[in-house]
Amino acid sequence: MEQLIELVRSNDDIAHFADGCDAAMLAAAEEELGLAFPPSYRRFVEEFGTCDIAGEEFLGVYQTPAMGQRLLGSVTETLDARSQYNLPENCIVLMFDGMGGLIVLDASRKGDSGEYPVFAWDPGKIGSSDLEPLGDNFGIFALDLCQKAVSRWRESSN
Template identity: 40%
Template sequence: MGIREAEHFVRLVRENPDESIFAGGCSESDIAQAERRLGVTFPESYRYFLRELGDCDVAGEEIYGIVVRDGRMLGVVTETLDLRESTGMPSHLVAFRPDGMGGYFTLDTSEMSAEGEAPVYVWGVGAHSATESEYIGTDFGTVALDLAKRGLGIA
């Protein structure tokens, strides 16, 4: 689970250029640098997304990735670091999209599976642990695919 869904997600983004914006894939060195800055290892399906798209919005469903501008690493790195500093979000969580209600979809890297996937939770401002958060899904690929299908109106 995870990689197949991430591949399907990437296909949907590319097949719907009128409703999708993406930055372009990231290099392995950019991904490694982002992991070092955040002190985590990204799940495999999220790494695939980063390599293929970098960062994207599909039909209004924004997903933070890695965008490098003027030597500064934006997207998932700045958003996650800002949340850790301003709200006390735990260091094992990686915020990859806002939920629209003040919380953030996060990858819980402390719960990596044998397949290299991390579960997704919505972490709300004021929460103190992932256990207080709402469980969303088993992995990034599955959640991203569901978001894209919802945004594109695909059953």
């Protein structure tokens, strides 16, 4: 996670992020979802709240003055996907895949380190068996995705 944080901060000309989340906001998010965040995602949300870099947008957790105390990002999108598309209760929405699907963490497959694997989920499918594996945990997945996005962005700018 520290490599990802450094990557985002060292590319602040193509990254946008919030101020991060404090312990109270994280606890409220987890309570609303009924799931704890895995360590790498928790660290990311603590640091940035929400973030996009080189076109890759991570939902995170944040609030806006217009929406008041409502927790936006992963919390809102997860709850909406559960009610509208029957997203499994053990999943947390991280991103949109750009093709109508969702990138999710699956808490039902918690590893020894407390991390959850990352999957693509198609709202047209029902159940955890319909998840397509993308990474062993958020930190590895996000770092790889962001390194590639930054490289593509920088190459296209030259």
